Amino acid sequence: MAVKETSITYIDGKMGRLFYRGYSIFDLAEFSSFEEVAFLLWKNKLPNMRELESFKKTMSEHRDLPDQVMEYLTNVDPSSNPMDVLRTAVSMIGTADTSQDDIMTKSIKLTSKIPTLITAFQRIRSGEQPIPPDPSLSHASNFLYMLSGEKPTEIEERAMDVALILHADHEMNASTFACLVIASTLSDIYSSVIGGISALKGPLHGAANSEALKMFLEIGSPEKVEEYVYKRLSRKERLMGFGHRIYKTYDPRAIILRSYADKVTKLKGNHHLYEIARKVEDLAVRTLGEKGIYPNVDFYSGLVFYSLGFSPGFFPTVFASSRVVGWTAQVMEYLNDNRLIRPKAIYVGDVEKPYVPIEDRS
Secondary structure, three states: OOOOOOOOEEEEOOOOEEEEOOEEHHHHHHHOOHHHHHHHHHHOOOOOHHHHHHHHHHHHHOOOOOHHHHHHHHHOOOOOOHHHHHHHHHHHHHHHOOOOOOHHHHHHHHHHHHHHHHHHHHHHHOOOOOOOOOOOOOHHHHHHHHHHOOOOOHHHHHHHHHHHHHOOOOOOOHHHHHHHHHHOOOOOHHHHHHHHHHHHHOHHHHOHHHHHHHHHHHHOOHHHHHHHHHHHHHOOOOOOOEOOOOOOOOOHHHHHHHHHHHHHHHHHOOHHHHHHHHHHHHHHHHHHHHHOOOEOHHHHHHHHHHHOOOOHHHHHHHHHHHHHHHHHHHHHHHHOOOOOOOOOOOOOOOOOOOOOOHHHOO
């Protein structure tokens, strides 16, 4: 049963098509930017030049973190799960935000701050100082700048921008539904996003990209792919980054990210990982394609994030930094005609059991 009607995202799983507000993901990935896509998902239209420049300026003005959040990142156990740290820090941002701003403004603030939060914690736990945001840079470029301290190349910036676009929304999934359940009680947007982060932390939802990367690293060289793949399939083990509940052909996001994985691995000197991925893909598609099992977005996204400098444990946080746009857009749409989400459960237990006093229980 559908939880709501939506005009935000449409997925054609049979044909491998994905649309944001009616626009093909292929067009958005080729011509658009993350800021433009965020504007589209939140406001249901593509911005003109003046609107986009104003929107980008607003986003850049909200990148700084509250002092108490920076203090928390500095003092938290560096071995903490990055998603736990993200969840707690978002809660702290919500506590610090005592404004009467509408959900749209709070969503912009949160989307702008999360990259600062992620990069600060990755640098702190690596023994490095956080790098303040640069308001002159785009969202994607600033994200990478705060991670490394160097302004990214054009290829790196575009790869990051496209990866964020592709992860921005994906209709009704576990984390989005978690956000809606919380929002339907008329709780605040920060609480809803915390629910989404908590759901995305689960390995069945947000960890497949790091597992796919781990698979490539474990294989080690293209020459070992065939043995590895056939051994896993003979043991009926999953190939990470393959298969999707909705797509019965190629996930269009995987097709788009594949070309960027090729470019950034060449740039970073780890192109052998891309060659491994392509060989795994070709072999697995020949074996599993007739069953409708093809690469999904996670197959290449981890390789892109890794090549851009993110530690594998931070991949789900990068996912969340983009999906926060979709979560909040879906919440705002749902609240236009809100109904408390109150699902039923099917009871299968006993009834009319006799109560036994405690002294008579064996």
